[in-house]
Amino acid sequence: MRNFTYHNPTRIVFGKETIAQLTSLVPAGTSVMLTYGGGSIKRNGVYDQVRRALLGHSVVEFGGIEPNPQYETLMRAVGRARETHIDFLLAVGGGSVLDGTKFIAAAIPFTGSDAWDIVAHNAPLLSAMPMGGVLTLPATGSEMNPSAVISRDSTQQKFAFGNDLLYPVFAVLDPLTTYSLPRNQIANGIVDAFVHVLEQYMTYPVNAPLQDRQAEAILITLVEETPNIVKDPPDYDGRAALMWCATQALNGLIACGVPTDWATHMIGHELTALYGIDHGQSLAVVMPAVMRFMADQKHAKLLQYAGRVWGINQGSEEARVNAAIDMTAQFFRSVGVPTKLSDYGISSEAGQRISERFAQRGTLLGEHNTIGASETQAILALCS
């Protein structure tokens, strides 16, 4: 096991009808900016619950944060928050609203000349505005981590950044808020959580047996609970399981003391930035191809994954590894998320285009930093 530091100060308030607890969770006497997305919270009753809990607080609203939150949109929120002397941010929505609000929290007190540096160069932060969250879409884990992914359409860029100042003070997770989600968003959430775990697990063994089992716990739960998660009408326990899995998948715990490989996310971000496919869709395409391309380096963990997650214990090692990768792709397709670029109308030139971008930036990905431009092209050829 490698040395590590683990510190996650976010308070999770989980369960039925917990939004009312915002009354005591949001610090008394603060002036709150309530951030949200396209307005679905106004149709499903979440907005009303939040406003009821915030009676007595001064509230400024900022709606319209889009999926893959845009720098330009968020900078408008920053301007508004500065003008109105906000001192607490409350994000109500999915990962995009939470991520966008983290950027707002970082940018409000930022004194550098260009706030885009926070995203593009992880510019150091001296402080950040405190924020809380009400999660309505289980997927990204943003509710319990200090990271965010921000996009800039004008330059077709999508980058991740993070800072320990950006852990939400609290996050309210009420599985009932997920009942109105369209099926494809639930499916994307399953894929996103599953891939988050794989990117912290599917590397090479470092004698960290508990972390392996904790990662497998999430993977097995997602596989076994998927029939309950996608039930119509919604099943409370299924939705609760997805919500808690997605949070646990990316709150830092399973990364303790082990190597990680974020190649799938990094390549996926490019697909979203250039072709506009959903984040979950991009992961479902890239992850199986990364596993296939890196099968030698990831051999030991692929074998362990085959046995423990998919129950594949028969056949040659190579056959077991291939079967596990096939089962992974089949799992994504089974929830309705296709796994080939062609399924989304993306031609094979994507590989060329993304590998050129990586060459320009000198990007090196994977747990051994061996995935550069040409390897990325080869990976994308495997999922064309």
Place this chain on the structure above:
Amino acid sequence: MRNFTYHNPTRIVFGKETIAQLTSLVPAGTSVMLTYGGGSIKRNGVYDQVRRALLGHSVVEFGGIEPNPQYETLMRAVGRARETHIDFLLAVGGGSVLDGTKFIAAAIPFTGSDAWDIVAHNAPLLSAMPMGGVLTLPATGSEMNPSAVISRDSTQQKFAFGNDLLYPVFAVLDPLTTYSLPRNQIANGIVDAFVHVLEQYMTYPVNAPLQDRQAEAILITLVEETPNIVKDPPDYDGRAALMWCATQALNGLIACGVPTDWATHMIGHELTALYGIDHGQSLAVVMPAVMRFMADQKHAKLLQYAGRVWGINQGSEEARVNAAIDMTAQFFRSVGVPTKLSDYGISSEAGQRISERFAQRGTLLGEHNTIGASETQAILALCS
């Protein structure tokens, strides 16, 4: 899944040679009380590492905190800390030193008339002195939770208390510090961590599949790693696995949204208070008996445990349940911790004596509050 709140602000610094990080972890400019136990840290080099890291801090020492830390001892530390205007506590040792230091942290600013009320009646706290820890004995999980168990020999009492103000600010976990531990303390640590998990798992199903898998992850890891944990000379990864398992076993995570049953600990505390056996020994005796006595109420979870932790999937349900309980007791004995009262020279009158104490106090234990005085006597008869 039940509603829950999870918030654990302790910073974990884990790994080889991490004690030096105390230099930055202990807040600059503080006057530190360094608490420890019987002096083993002076023999194994830990004390020197700590003092070296604290050069530049004003340090007052308080040694001699005993196993099952005593109220009278701790009150002397409280007096000393008040006289010397301490503003940070650093506990260096195992669960007893950490627990004792939590009591000191609570008692220093306590304004009630009798500090024993903190332990006996969980008296409300307005504040507590901040504390950090350097863990040298993986077992209790005290390094990442806000609870403590304190004893009072004059009345043969041993009680648990807890308060959210008592999370350590940080805990340094260096597996190398465990190398000098005697074999029986390692064995007790394995039993303590294993039983902590069982007490949050072995109840009844509430559709919390991830929490079940996370609990099983710790149980399976402890069983599989025990040969590495007890190796002589010590094996780093085995010790690291034990250390991380013990922390994860009682930091609140696996209790999220599920019922718990602390009957084994509560009965075990009485055995230690009255007969002086080690905490781990008391648990190894009581846990299998509780499972046997409560086999009907715990049937579904016992079956799941049999299959997932011990791989027992053949035979009648009753046979599988019994085999799993037998395997549990056998596991404790295999690390050198006997599982019968008679092994420790405790006669069957213990059942009578403890059940009288519970009757006097109106104690009701177990996940359904159905274990009272007579049930406790029956449980102790099963392990006589």
